[in-house]
Amino acid sequence: MSDALVERVRDDYARHIADLRPYLPRGVLPLARDTEPISMHDGHFISVRAPHARPGRLIFDIACWDMAHGTLRDNVWTYPDLHVRVVYDDAQLLRPKTLRQLDRRARDAATEILYDEFDRSAEGHAFEHRMLLWPPKAGFVVVRFGNANVTVVRFDGTKATVLPGRPQAR
Numbered sequence: 242m243s244d245a246l247v248e249r250v251r252d253d254y255a256r257h258i259a260d261l262r263p264y265l266p267r268g269v270l271p272l273a274r275d276t277e278p279i280s281m282h283d284g285h286f287i288s289v290r291a292p293h294a295r296p297g298r299l300i301f302d303i304a305c306w307d308m309a310h311g312t313l314r315d316n317v318w319t320y321p322d323l324h325v326r327v328v329y330d331d332a333q334l335l336r337p338k339t340l341r342q343l344d345r346r347a348r349d350a351a352t353e354i355l356y357d358e359f360d361r362s363a364e365g366h367a368f369e370h371r372m373l374l375w376p377p378k379a380g381f382v383v384v385r386f387g388n389a390n391v392t393v394v395r396f397d398g399t400k401a402t403v404l405p406g407r408p409q410a411r
Contacts, residue, residue, distance in 0.1 A: 254358060265359060265368060268390030269327075271404070272370075273359055277309040279325060279393055279404075281372070284354040286347030287324070291340050299332040299340075299384060303354065307395055321397040331367070331387030336380065343382060352379045 258273050271279045284305030291299050306320035337343050346352050357372040362385050370389070372382040393404040 258359065261359060261361065264361075266388045266390075268388065269359065269368075269370070271391045271393055272325075272327075272357070279305075279323065279391070280308045281305045281325065281354045281357050282308070284325070285350075286352065286354075289340060289343050289347050291334075295330075297331050297333075299329040299334060299386075301327045301329075303327070305354070307397075310395075321395050324394045324396070326392045327370070327389060328392075329370070329384050329386040329389045332389075333385045335369070335383040335385055337382070346374065346379050349379070351376060 255275075259275060262270070262273055262275070265273055272281070281303055282305070284303045287302035287304050289299070289301050303325045305323050305325060307323050308320060311318045311320040334340055334343065337346070353375050355373045355375045357370065360369050360371070361367075362369050367385050367387050368389075370382075370384045370386065374381055395402045395404055
């Protein structure tokens with residue numbers, strides 16, 4: 242895509258997520274904030290699992306970088322590391338079809354997340370979290386969920402900080 246088209250797509254999604262944000266579960270807002278959202282671009286899956294004791298729950302652990310707090314030193318950008326845990330409840334993995342397929346893709350060191358987005362499900366009573374993966378053969382991930390919570394830990398050198406997840410009550 243041209244740079245202009247990329248910018249238009251970003252603007253369109255920003256408007257879409259602004260309209261959707263009031264309806265999203267509060268627990269996913271760190272990934273959908275209007276300012277300094279946590280970006281999973283270039284992120285890698287640490288693990289994907291579905292606990293047997295909690296039917297309908299999926300847990301994704303993802304390693305990525307805190308793009309909003311990078312520093313430029315000697316013409317090289319460095320970013321604090323992030324560990325993002327997304328816990329989906331009332332969840333269904335739509336793509337790939339099985340957790341085993343996703344786990345196989347997640348364990349491939351070449352697989353990374355290029356882009357993620359939120360939307361309402363086609364039926365309108367649930368939400369979907371979609372992640373486009375690289376390389377192209379990795380495809381994408383689609384999780385339909387009723388509720389979700391995100392926990393983010395920033396690692397900056399030897400310092401670890403749990404970032405505030407949910408905005409304060411309005």
